[in-house]
Amino acid sequence: MLKNWIRPQKPERDELKARLKAAQDKLETQQMQLKDKKLPVLVLIEGWGAAGKGSAIGQIIKHIDPRFFKVFSMTTPTEEERRKPFLTRYFEKIPEAGKFTFLDSGWMDEITKQRLNGALDDEGYAQRVDSIRRFERQLTDNGYLVLKFFFQISEKEQAKRIGNLMDEKDTAWRVSRGDLWQNRHYDKCLEVFDRYLDDTSNPSAPWYIIDAKSKKFAELQVIETLCTGIDTALANESLAVPLLQNAFPLIKMPKLAEIELKDKTIGEEEYKRELKELQAKLRMLHNRLYRKRVPVVMVYEGWDAAGKGGNIKRLTGALDPRGFEVHPVASPEPHEKARHYLWRFWTNLPKDGHIAIFDRSWYGRVMVERLEGFCSENDWQRAYYEMNEFEQELHNWGAVVLKFWVQIDKDTQLERFTDRQNTPAKQWKLTDEDWRNREKWDVYEAAVDEMLQKTSTTYAPWHILESVDKKYARIKALKIVTAALEEALG
Numbered sequence: 001m002l003k004n005w006i007r008p009q010k011p012e013r014d015e016l017k018a019r020l021k022a023a024q025d026k027l028e029t030q031q032m033q034l035k036d037k038k039l040p041v042l043v044l045i046e047g048w049g050a051a052g053k054g055s056a057i058g059q060i061i062k063h064i065d066p067r068f069f070k071v072f073s074m075t076t077p078t079e080e081e082r083r084k085p086f087l088t089r090y091f092e093k094i095p096e097a098g099k100f101t102f103l104d105s106g107w108m109d110e111i112t113k114q115r116l117n118g119a120l121d122d123e124g125y126a127q128r129v130d131s132i133r134r135f136e137r138q139l140t141d142n143g144y145l146v147l148k149f150f151f152q153i154s155e156k157e158q159a160k161r162i163g164n165l166m167d168e169k170d171t172a173w174r175v176s177r178g179d180l181w182q183n184r185h186y187d188k189c190l191e192v193f194d195r196y197l198d199d200t201s202n203p204s205a206p207w208y209i210i211d212a213k214s215k216k217f218a219e220l221q222v223i224e225t226l227c228t229g230i231d232t233a234l235a236n237e238s239l240a241v242p243l244l245q246n247a248f249p250l251i252k253m254p255k256l257a258e259i260e261l262k263d264k265t266i267g268e269e270e271y272k273r274e275l276k277e278l279q280a281k282l283r284m285l286h287n288r289l290y291r292k293r294v295p296v297v298m299v300y301e302g303w304d305a306a307g308k309g310g311n312i313k314r315l316t317g318a319l320d321p322r323g324f325e326v327h328p329v330a331s332p333e334p335h336e337k338a339r340h341y342l343w344r345f346w347t348n349l350p351k352d353g354h355i356a357i358f359d360r361s362w363y364g365r366v367m368v369e370r371l372e373g374f375c376s377e378n379d380w381q382r383a384y385y386e387m388n389e390f391e392q393e394l395h396n397w398g399a400v401v402l403k404f405w406v407q408i409d410k411d412t413q414l415e416r417f418t419d420r421q422n423t424p425a426k427q428w429k430l431t432d433e434d435w436r437n438r439e440k441w442d443v444y445e446a447a448v449d450e451m452l453q454k455t456s457t458t459y460a461p462w463h464i465l466e467s468v469d470k471k472y473a474r475i476k477a478l479k480i481v482t483a484a485l486e487e488a489l490g
Helices: 013-037 053-063 107-116 122-141 155-166 177-184 186-200 215-235 268-292 308-316 362-366 377-397 410-422 424-429 432-439 441-455 470-489
Strands: 041-047 069-073 100-104 145-152 207-211 296-302 324-328 355-359 400-407 462-466
Touching: 013 053, 013 215, 041 053, 041 107, 041 215, 053 069, 053 100, 053 215, 107 122, 107 186, 122 145, 122 186, 122 377, 145 215, 155 177, 155 186, 177 186, 186 207, 207 215, 268 308, 268 470, 296 308, 308 324, 308 355, 308 400, 308 470, 362 377, 362 441, 377 400, 377 441, 400 470, 410 424, 410 432, 432 441, 462 470
Parallel strands: 041 100, 041 145, 069 100, 145 207, 296 355, 296 400, 324 355, 400 462
Antiparallel strands: none
């Protein structure tokens, strides 16, 4: 893109001034439309060192109410950030509905720097590019406006600006060693930037190259493009998103009605013996996980009163409390509901060497949200693909992903509900919503069957825990977990 870029003609001074004023006024008006329509806008500003990225953001935000935007300068990832998936720190920064987020550099800067310093080989680069394409597409599919700008200046202009900054004591600090290296190796950087822009420009999130030689003209180009993008997004807000073909490697799963439950039992003595042995093994494996920096993500889904909590308790009883966290997932809070539905899970991923256990998970999108009308049909149909992508990101990061469906029959659930209702110490576990969900057993079962068929992949398979006998289910889960960790650790 950069090599074939044709520099736009800069308007005369009076025209530039008039167009800039009109664009600024329009942006001030649009921010209220964004708020009313709940349109989130993510603006990524990339470009050459000393191209004026930060100055441009500073001018743009003068025309937006401070309550409606956030600006982040994405520097080199910290040690803590490097211990999580590459996309985590960017997913964390996505805006709430009706607000702006401006990123002063971001995923392009991180990837191209790693490419230039040799930290990313061809395979690693291709994987990162695939991650970015998925990330940007998921945002735009879920109603985000993603605008990406690259600030272009010539080698000579960059050298001039660096020199001017370094001539003044008060501005010399703004010139980094990376800026100096970039200017000395301008052609090499140009090759990497050009390829990246080509690889990641797509119709829903294209790159806009900004002629940054003049600061005022650069500001005009960005604000006019921003205003046009907002107009287009507001006009297309009700359009359904095409569904992508599920091309992930799937494992065939049985329907819930086909799962035999009655003979899945274990004696008390055998249970105690196996529990002790498996917890001891898991304790040892947890230490090795930490030493080898292997992350683990576990998901528990299942019927109300199926025994998820007790199952999780037996797993965590063998773990160092400093190395795991259980996330009980309820209805999203307002600030969570105002973002992409996967945001609250991206922000709770473990560091490498740690374990995250989700008691309920992102699969609520295709169960309760689907059946209770909390999202559109297009939203939940699209979610199967998006969740497979999410788990693929975790797998590519090196995580062990384990997903459990805790299965009981309708009669067993009624017995447990009745026991909870009649036992004061257990009454808090039973809610009116549990009874309402029970009335929808058949439609929930159909939704779960579809979920299992479409999201049990080779890298993140579903495991059915037959839990009419809770002890049997606990031992089965421990066996699956220890076997998966042994395989991952070698």
